[in-house]
Amino acid sequence: MNLFLLETLRLYSPVPLIRRWTRTPVQLGDITVPEDTLVTIPIATIHRDREVWGDDAGEFRPERFDGGGGKSLSALLAFSMGPRACIGQNFAMVETKATVAAILQRFRLALSPDYVHAPTDVITLRPKYGMPMIVSGVDGL
Template sequence: MDDIIAECKNFFFAGHDTTLQLLTWTMFLLSTHQEWMEKLRKEVRMVCSDEVPTGDMLNKLKLVNMFLLETLRLYGPVSVIMRRAGTDVKLGSIKVPKGTILTIPIATIHRDKEVWGEDADEFKLERFENGVLKAAKHPNALLSFSIGPRSCIGQNFAMIEAKTVIAMILQRELGCKFF
């Protein structure tokens, strides 16, 4: 039971901090990309009106989703992941012995011009127009939640939570210069 409680705490705290960081960067980028903020606000009003967003509504917020994905690409809360090789493996011409710890530099990969194009350092949510798999030259280039069996267990919840918060903020006319 102690292990279960410890894992639940881990999920809660890890998810809280990473989602908070995603929302913070999203709000910053909304404030610096006013043209996109207005497009997102229009989409949210069209889909959600002034109602609390439902799951069906959130699934229709394509621009909001693209904005969040591009935010994660450029300013993801996790910049590096580490994995231990479970068996001897060959990566291209490199032999990796079992037990070797591999460091995967997510932040570097997310700005790699060979993977994302010459505009890799620019905020360009249009790159996600056709989905995550076609956003870059490699279908698994977006590593914000990792991939495979060790990917983030809370990624769907995090994206739903972030879309809900952003949608509810955009529903309101705020009278400050930030928005």
């Protein structure tokens, strides 16, 4: 389930970008970003960058995080990184795993044929037209 969640966060990070002010000049490759500059970090773009994730960057492949993650985990910015990272990251991951496990033990879920894939950014990333689901009980419940 952890691989599934990490790959979901990579492709559909709740926050598509973050902004940070530089306190000192910062060298980014061949570019020097001056002090007191607002830098926008496009998480959604980085998470689909073929140079970072490979030619299949647009595909859902949870196994890309198997084996420790290495470079993949350092490029995953769903909760930001470093001293400004989300302090609720570990809690969010544990809570999500527990919730998904509880739901999957009790129900079978399928996307409705009425679903239209249209992610939209309204503070956080969400389905523009909702996510209609077909829910049925698991056999024996």
